Amino acid sequence: MSRPLVEGFELRPLATACYNYRDSPDGASVKLTAIIVPLRVEEKGGVVEVSWACSLGRSCCFYRCVYAHGKGGEAKPELLEEAG
Numbered sequence: 793m794s795r796p797l798v799e800g801f802e803l804r805p806l807a808t809a810c811y812n813y814r815d816s817p818d819g820a821s822v823k824l825t826a827i828i829v830p831l832r833v834e835e836k837g838g839v840v841e842v843s844w845a846c847s848l849g850r851s852c853c854f855y856r857c858v859y860a861h862g863k864g865g866e867a868k869p870e871l872l873e874e875a876g
Contacts, residue, residue: 803830803842810846812854824848828859 810826827847834841846852846859854860 803833805829810848810852812857813848814853815851817853817855819853821854 806828808826808828809823811823812821813824813826814821829845829847830842831845832841832843844859846857849857849859850861852860
């Protein structure tokens with residue numbers, strides 16, 4: 793039987809607007825609805841660590857997004873330089 797790691801604390805998915813979805817590294821940003829979900833919860837040394845995932849992550853190529861996988865590739869170097 794599972795129990796809450798912290799009493800009264802609950803993790804839930806969140807539907808939110810993503811304004812920077814890109815289907816290619818040099819494509820234009822478009823607004824889509826994304827679902828952010830808790831993927832893994834672990835307790836290590838008294839600290840609760842939560843890993844999150846985005847429903848758009850596997851197909852998104854936005855170079856500044858921590859959830860974007862970039863379709864198996866990395867963002868173009870010139871875009872990273874532009875980001876500063």
